[in-house]
Amino acid sequence: MQIEQIYTGCLAQGAYYITSNGEAAIIDPLRETQPYLDRIERDGVKLKYIFETHFHADFVSGHLDLSNETGATIVYGPTAKPEFEAIIAIDNEIFEIGNIKIKVLHTPGHTMESSTYLLIDENGKDYAIFSGDTLFIGDVGRPDLAQKAASMTQEQLAGLLFHSLRDKVMTLADDVIVYPAHGAGSACGKNMSKETVSTIGNQKENNYALRANMTEAEFITEVTDGLLPPPAYFGMNVAMNKKGYDSFEHVKDLGMKALTVNEFEALAEETGALILDTRNNGDFCKGFIPQSINIGINGDFAPWVGALIAEVKQPILLVTELGREEETVTRLSRVGFDNQIGHLKGGFETWKNASKEIDTVNRINAEQFNEQVKIGESKIIDIRKATEYSAEHIEEAYSKPLANINDWIKDIDPKEHFFMHCAGGYRSMIAASILQARGFRNFTEIEGGYNAIAKTTIPRTDFICQSKIQ
Template identity: 35%
Template sequence: MSPLPSSTASVQIQQFYDKGLAHASYAIRSGRHMAIIDPARDPQPYYDFADEHEATIEAVIETHPHADFVSSHLEIAQETGATIYCSRLVKAGYPHQPFDDGNRIELGSVELHALNTPGHSPDSICVLLIDELAQVRAVFTGDTLFVGDVGRPDLREGENVGGHSREALAAQLYHSTRQKLMTLPATTRVYPAHGPGSLCGKTTSPDLDSTIGKELKTNYALQPMREDEFIRVLLEDQPFMPKYFGYDVMLNKQGALPFEDSVRRVPRLQTDALLEPGVVVLDTRPAEQFRQGHLPGAINLMDGGKFETWLGSIVGPEEPFYLLADSQIALDTVIRKAAKIGYEGNIKGALLTPSHLPATSPTVEVEQVRQNPQQFTIVDIRNRAEAKQPIFDNALLIPLPELRERAHEVPRDKPVLVHCAGGYRSAAGASILEAALPGVPVYDLGDAITSFQTQAVH
């Protein structure tokens, strides 16, 4: 966490970056006046920053109701007395001030101006930072404009989130970028809500900030093209949508419960507690430990860099589950990660690894796979865009987010081999199929897959 290029004596911009969700939030401080844009679920870092600078949080701005994480806007407002600002189009269920074209917030010696920029969502705004000389210094672009990309327009098609067609939102995004953002001074700093790996875009750059001038030169979506061409280019090869996205949109429209209180309410169970049959168990230990012993039917969703995303892709937002880890610290970590996507209320119980782990998983002989891949039913659980580069001939493609629902499609006449791109997802995939295909040997190729990717295996 370090000050960003727009920081001067009159204003400081601080970026807070959550790598797990590729989410960037911001504090803007002018003297002792502070505003927060798109805060993460845990508000403590913003309180600490305000305390460090003896500043008061006066405003919390939501650029739109986020799909991929739960925001702490309501909790911060309740704790500090700050005003929440968002577009009137959000139809927010929490106390707020409308923040749309023409609206502005005075913050010490600077001003924050709203720009309506529909496209990623119909209610998206960007926030301009205007300095004391009335110059545009920065734009906080939410999910409208990323470094090297723009926000995807296909997350609001479900009836529960408005029923907006992706083509209509893509057309709005074409006009928002060209009429609102591309006309800003080239020197304007660009601060988006997401970085590389976010599922809210598709080709996001590793850089976490930029300028309008740089984006005009390098961002594919800002190059000269007709509206229909923009829509076509934007809609092709968008990544999958996790199960939890629509749920988080609705939760953010209402405002979530306080973070620490919610985490504390998660039931902590004794190690050998009797678990309710039929409730999914998520075992977050490393794959090697899981193979050596686990509870029958458990899913091996290892704690890792993208735990939250895969949790919300495998488990539905209304589905209860147990969380299992091998230490109290590890258990607390995955509970807090679950809370970042609003899943803490789904946790039926959290417990340390039981002493009795009757199920085991077989270990794959990599050389056998290399020599005789035809002896296996190979299930590729990568996303469709990844799978355009096949690794094995005749592999059955079922992306991990669909695997629990489509496990019945996997033939049972041969041992099953599961692979992804790097080894993390295949541990979850193999455990899902192991539970769904009793009596069929299911192997996880794990990180050995990387040695197969230099050439396709026939």
């Protein structure tokens, strides 16, 4: 028996590849199938089952492409209603892969169809669970994502989750390994650990939601407290996972279409496409195509695309670093942004060399900021998360998280200058590009963000550990 966790940092997502005696199973695969096909060929095994723990909201799964390419059967837990052929398992149903077994444990709460898969090894021993978004390391799945589909409140779903955990998961032996679908950084929970594997016993000791003698009422209160609104693309990804989607190869072919400067410009005007520039923020600020939005590929790229671009069907034209076109297309497809209609051949330099119009961002470094800012007089906008701001911030700064920019942008006075920063410059350049695309130029963005500002003499509040304010 072999178990491989295939972890994707950008999405904080874990897929699982399991083999036994010539057969294989994959749990919660990502959109692109080639990494899984390579493993199957390498090991000389036949993919028998593709197990889905639930209809994912934060990424588009590769279950359909993988099934079409291998003939493997897709399996969901009880109550799932996909619009394609799949086995809808019953609670406690067992599937055999080589010499091992996978037992379906229906664990509703995160969603109604959510299921945990228990792996029983060659000796008949409960070995590991693949808990999906039911149980994370240090947290449990948020119970607010399936309210409309379930016609239930988040409190009612949290109650179901409480019993799923107590009646199905916590009854397992302490040495059973826990393999979750996500880790720290995912929007599917609120307090996840950076660790990506644990045991039932460890979680009973360290996971706040699994503590002994916890009442259902206490669980509901604590699990629902402090939940931020889910990103807008979540519902659209659920629909794609449930109804189906274009093949990844088709999406890749469209996005990999190389366009000359004139073709790129004409297509932008014809389609109204969003121009997405994925270069480093330091390069972007020095010159970019007017109206471009900068979300750097070297960061939490896909989640920020999903959070800030309202519609997955939005036509997108890409400007990337040379050689990173396919990576960009792939990472966009993971969160359902399939309407990619091409990329600028040769990248931004070809636009620049064609003497086309170029825009820039007014960026200064932290020392220049230190010289120019007047605490109590200058307006300062901190676009970090609320917890980062609460932990420590510049005195008199306003908290305006990037995730909420579509709400607070309408309150900006275009005649009032402000300074803007995040933690390191990645998020503030995203905000700067959005602001300028919407006609605002009355700001100065700070290179290096709060990390650089903290090294200056600018007055700041006392630090409070973020874990105490979540």
